Amino acid sequence: MVVRELDADRVFAALADATRRDIVTRVLRGEASVTALARCYEMSFAAVQKHVAVLERARLVTKERRGREQLVRGDITTVRAAGHLLEQFERVWAGRVERMHELLAEEAEGNPEGPS
């Protein structure tokens, strides 16, 4: 397996919100309970809980029960998987540039073996 299947739709959608990106940053720095996270933002506990749920479905965070608390921690592997997807765009783009160079080279050489 490629470490794990990446649900690109869910991951990018989850990252498309400033609050959620902030939550990811916090729990990447160190685990935190849902209520501890909720205290950081000016919105209801339920709202934060939903954000965490979105991040969990995207596998950007994991939850682990400890006593009556639920500890949330960031999952760096999913972040990396998203980064790799972006790198694929880079490769596509680089490939296009390479093809352009080939064309230019052929023209400069007077198309010795180019298409008729």
Place this chain on the structure above:
Amino acid sequence: MVVRELDADRVFAALADATRRDIVTRVLRGEASVTALARCYEMSFAAVQKHVAVLERARLVTKERRGREQLVRGDITTVRAAGHLLEQFERVWAGRVERMHELLAEEAEGNPEGPS
């Protein structure tokens, strides 16, 4: 300027759709008109047009009029900017690991100058 201000919300939201990611791939490989793109997908022209508009607002693509056509091309710099944002998550995560190592080191040394 940091090359240009990245609107993370818009960029990630734009990337959170398979059709739009496919469009980005195509126009990163080589420019294409909106109708040419529309022919690639089983949805109305207007729908594809909207997707392109979303990508344009996120600056993932640029449009340039040529005659009666509108040429769409991918903007690799925005893709890179998004990648750099993901790398910031990596750094946060790495920083946490580093701090963990410091704590372990202090414990191993018997906390010669640690907190009372």
Place this chain on the structure above:
DNA sequence: GTAACGTACAACCTCGTGGTTGTACGTGAG
């Protein structure tokens, strides 16, 4: 045991998104 805490979830509202069809307008070809 009881009370407070941390969590989960349902119901509800509003707004943006992704799709449709229809219409209008500028440009290029014949």
Place this chain on the structure above:
DNA sequence: CTCACGTACAACCACGAGGTTGTACGTTAC
């Protein structure tokens, strides 16, 4: 000039996202 083409945009619909409040349930503290 005329007509087809490429594009733009408005109106509409269905659905999910993001927020709220209220309620319920398990767990810890006292």
